[in-house]
Amino acid sequence: MSCMIDVVPLRAFKDNYIWTLRADGCAAVVDPGDAAPVLEYLSSERLRLIAILATHHHADHVGGVAALRERFDVPVYGPRGEPIDTLTRPVSGGDRVDLPELDVSFAVLDIPGHTRAHVAYYGANLLFCGDTLFACGCGRVFEGTAEEMHASLAKLAALPDDTLVYCGHEYTLANIAFAKSVEPGNAALAARERDDAATRAANRPTLPSTIGREKATNPFLRAHEPAVIAAADKYLGARAASPVAVFAALRDWKNRA
Numbered sequence: 001m002s003c004m005i006d007v008v009p010l011r012a013f014k015d016n017y018i019w020t021l022r023a024d025g026c027a028a029v030v031d032p033g034d035a036a037p038v039l040e041y042l043s044s045e046r047l048r049l050i051a052i053l054a055t056h057h058h059a060d061h062v063g064g065v066a067a068l069r070e071r072f073d074v075p076v077y078g079p080r081g082e083p084i085d086t087l088t089r090p091v092s093g094g095d096r097v098d099l100p101e102l103d104v105s106f107a108v109l110d111i112p113g114h115t116r117a118h119v120a121y122y123g124a125n126l127l128f129c130g131d132t133l134f135a136c137g138c139g140r141v142f143e144g145t146a147e148e149m150h151a152s153l154a155k156l157a158a159l160p161d162d163t164l165v166y167c168g169h170e171y172t173l174a175n176i177a178f179a180k181s182v183e184p185g186n187a188a189l190a191a192r193e194r195d196d197a198a199t200r201a202a203n204r205p206t207l208p209s210t211i212g213r214e215k216a217t218n219p220f221l222r223a224h225e226p227a228v229i230a231a232a233d234k235y236l237g238a239r240a241a242s243p244v245a246v247f248a249a250l251r252d253w254k255n256r257a
Contacts, residue, residue: 005102005124007166009205010037015170016060017205019128026050026101030128031168035064039071050101054078055130056115061168062086081117097121111156113149114139127163129156134167135209137175138220140255146248157221161212172196172206178254179219182231188216223247
């Protein structure tokens with residue numbers, strides 16, 4: 001379904017983004033960890049909140065839901081099987097979230113790894129992926145396994161290259177610095193660093209990214225590339241036995257960086 005949605009980033013905490021989808025005087029928000037910036041924006045723009053979408057249970061993504069629900073009697077979509085007591089519409093892979101006021105419909109994708117039942121929302125060429133896929137990085141594996149996270153990232157990488165990627169945090173420059181340590185010879189990565197550094201210097205978000213850009217520069221989507229395999233082997237001091245082992249080595253390396 002095509003639509004004329006504007007996606008507006010609302011900043012929260014140190015580096016979170018609350019993504020606000022707006023059209024025709026209505027709005028939906030993704031991962032409102034804090035209600036205050038949402039309420040301020042809705043008021044200043046005279047928008048009516050029509051839905052809340054959550055990707056996972058961490059407080060910096062759902063902490064503002066209860067306060068928003070006190071003001072707006074709207075459905076709250078989020079992962080079935082995670083401890084979010086403010087959900088009214090639990091969802092999982094294969095479900096759809098229809099927002100007719102915005103003329104958009106999202107497919108729900110199961111992308112566990114960061115948390116046990118993390119989900120993404122994909123539709124109208126937009127991907128809201130929480131803390132699974134980051135710009136030039138990925139989330140830590142807290143509740144799932146390396147196998148699950150690798151499979152989740154592969155599922156997202158299979159989306160069309162022009163898919164716009166909206167993740168939960170502004171981690172891009174730090175992620176690029178790590179990616180350069182993995183693939184110092186990646187010309188696309190060097191170009192990305194120049195572009196994104198200039199964007200941040202102007203105090204603008206580096207997001208959205210695209211799936212194509214992530215496939216060209218994000219080491220966690222490149223565990224099959226010879227240069228990335230060689231870097232993982234060097235870190236391990238042994239040969240990684242599989243793409244999952246390469247991914248796990250990269251994630252451990254990033255955790256310690």
